[in-house]
Amino acid sequence: MKLSVLIPCYNEIDTIREIVERVLAVDIKLELRNGPYAPPEMRDARSKVFELVVDKEVIIVDDGSRDGTRDILPELAELPGVFVHYHERNQGKGAAVRTAIEKSSGEVLIVQDADLEYDPREYPQLLQPILEGRTKVVYGSRFLGGPRKAMFFTHMLGNKVLTLFTNVLFDTILSDMETCYKVFTREVALQLRLKSPGWGFDPEITAKILKRGYRIYEVPISYTGREYNEGKKISWRDGLTVMWTLLKYRLTE
Ligand SMILES: Nc1nc2c(ncn2[C@@H]2O[C@H](COP(=O)(O)OP(=O)(O)OP(=O)(O)O)[C@@H](O)[C@H]2O)c(=O)[nH]1
Numbered sequence: 001m002k003l004s005v006l007i008p009c010y011n012e013i014d015t016i017r018e019i020v021e022r023v024l025a026v027d028i029k030l031e032l033r034n035g036p037y038a039p040p041e042m043r044d045a046r047s048k049v050f051e052l053v054v055d056k057e058v059i060i061v062d063d064g065s066r067d068g069t070r071d072i073l074p075e076l077a078e079l080p081g082v083f084v085h086y087h088e089r090n091q092g093k094g095a096a097v098r099t100a101i102e103k104s105s106g107e108v109l110i111v112q113d114a115d116l117e118y119d120p121r122e123y124p125q126l127l128q129p130i131l132e133g134r135t136k137v138v139y140g141s142r143f144l145g146g147p148r149k150a151m152f153f154t155h156m157l158g159n160k161v162l163t164l165f166t167n168v169l170f171d172t173i174l175s176d177m178e179t180c181y182k183v184f185t186r187e188v189a190l191q192l193r194l195k196s197p198g199w200g201f202d203p204e205i206t207a208k209i210l211k212r213g214y215r216i217y218e219v220p221i222s223y224t225g226r227e228y229n230e231g232k233k234i235s236w237r238d239g240l241t242v243m244w245t246l247l248k249y250r251l252t253e
């Protein structure tokens with residue numbers, strides 16, 4: 001079983017090397033019960049657990065960085081299992097993830113931002129529901145009691161509003177639609193045909209997953225948000241794009 005770690009990267013000179021090293025440092029070994037990877041002799045013994053080792057490939061898509069990130073990437077591309085692709089001009093996170101999906105070959109895919117807000121050591125928990133065959137899509141939620149750096153009230157409110165809007169439109173009970181940690185099987189990825197180049201990525205993928213009838217499984221994760229002086233870029237205007245995107249994909253496709 002191979003996991004594709006998709007890293008969209010734009011002007012992340014301070015963190016790109018560290019995040020790739022953190023991703024490569026996690027050994028994913030899981031104790032599973034049942035599911036599509038269970039050895040045949042265990043199919044009838046439902047109480048037994050077996051061990052599954054997960055391989056990784058890391059697909060970095062540089063989205064036209066101009067801060068020197070591109071000088072570091074050729075070195076990272078030398079590391080085993082790391083592949084780097086370049087966008088000639090900046091297009092946005094959605095476009096970068098779309099390229100990464102096209103270039104990937106794993107059976108399960110996870111989106112990993114290139115800053116250090118999310119922790120790759122949580123991959124095993126995130127993968128477990130998919131590898132045990134309980135779902136095809138997992139979201140890591142920052143609002144289910146995991147350890148977190150207490151950040152801005154306004155950002156939390158913004159997140160709650162966007163997630164509530166999603167829940168009302170698609171009749172579900174997500175707690176964190178905007179999370180970076182979205183995990184899905186290749187089968188799901190092939191049905192998405194993503195279009196939004198920028199911040200429409202999270203609402204578009206969520207809307208399409210829900211509209212195609214998949215249930216999203218949520219797992220608590222930790223969160224260490226970065227400060228604006230550490231490169232945080234998101235602003236309230238992006239929230240309007242998100243709401244418009246949710247509405248659009250509720251009504252079409
Ligand atoms: N901001 C931005 N990020 C991009 C773009 N293209 C790819 N990315 C990557 O997309 C990921 C998410 O971007 P972030 O800026 O961290 O978005 P965020 O976590 O919602 O917000 P902040 O951390 O507050 O900036 C990062 O890995 C970026 O490097 C782009 O055009 N703009």
Ligand SMILES: [Mg+2]
Nearest residue numbers: 113115117226
């Ligand atoms: Mg970020």
